Amino acid sequence: MADLEPSEYRLLALAGVVQAAAVVQATATGQPVHDVAHHAVLAAITTQTASSHAEVFGDPANFALGLATLHDALSDVAIAPDTARYILHLIELSRRLRRNAAVTKELSTLLDALPPDVTVFGLGHVYEETIAHLGKRVQVTGEAGRLQQDSVAAEVRALLLGGIRFAWLWHQLGGRRWHLVLRRSDVLLALQHLQNKLLLH
Numbered sequence: 192m193a194d195l196e197p198s199e200y201r202l203l204a205l206a207g208v209v210q211a212a213a214v215v216q217a218t219a220t221g222q223p224v225h226d227v228a229h230h231a232v233l234a235a236i237t238t239q240t241a242s243s244h245a246e247v248f249g250d251p252a253n254f255a256l257g258l259a260t261l262h263d264a265l266s267d268v269a270i271a272p273d274t275a276r277y278i279l280h281l282i283e284l285s286r287r288l289r290r291n292a293a294v295t296k297e298l299s300t301l302l303d304a305l306p307p308d309v310t311v312f313g314l315g316h317v318y319e320e321t322i323a324h325l326g327k328r329v330q331v332t333g334e335a336g337r338l339q340q341d342s343v344a345a346e347v348r349a350l351l352l353g354g355i356r357f358a359w360l361w362h363q364l365g366g367r368r369w370h371l372v373l374r375r376s377d378v379l380l381a382l383q384h385l386q387n388k389l390l391l392h
Contacts, residue, residue: 195251199385200244201364202378203251204357207235209264210257211354212277215347219273219333228256232353235360236314237302247360252389258382265371265379273332280329281351282368285358287325294321315345318352 195203211232217224231253238247248254264270264278288295298321305313329351337343370378 195244195385195388197244197364198381199251199388200248201361201366202381202385203248203254203258204361204364205366206254206257206261207232207248207357208257208281208354208361209261209274209278210254211350211357212274212281213256213260213271215277215331215350215354216271216274216333218343218346218350219331219338221334221337225256227253229350232350232357233311233314235356236349236353237305237309238356239299239302251385255389258386258389262379262382262386265375265382277329277331277351277354280327281354282358282361284322284325284327284329284351285355285362287327288322288355288359289362291325294324297321311342311346311349314349314352315347318348322352322355 210228214224214229214232216222231249234249235247241247260270260274262268264275288298298317301317301320305317331338331347331351338347
């Protein structure tokens, strides 16, 4: 497994946001979802007491989908419009969460109380009890019949929660939205370097 620098973990956190958005889009529309990409998003939710970045992310290669989609977005290659919209929503919800101490505290309490074998229903419940009260709901679009299924709805909420976890980490590690505009070329170069680095391990 590759040994990453702090700046690379910041980029990986952004890739986590993007990967969460991509998996939400695929889940909502009934497209195939790679188990590794799906698990990587959900696994980070309960790592708020992790002692290292490596413990939060696990194998960086598990974020290949997010890294590739982020690369496309920064290279002006079209990505699914809904995926792009979810990315912005997740970053905005993370910002609102940071500014709402009460919801942040409740989220921490609920996450601490989760059992080790928590299901997407448990994670979806945490989302409903916290993030859903931040005043900006994510309008997820897809196959209406799928989204009306309790299991799919819970999975989408759990994935959104995972995306917010990564958006929080990205900000915590120094990531800012304006970097994606004013430092876009630098971010893209760093991303390409990280992708090449991961291919060697």
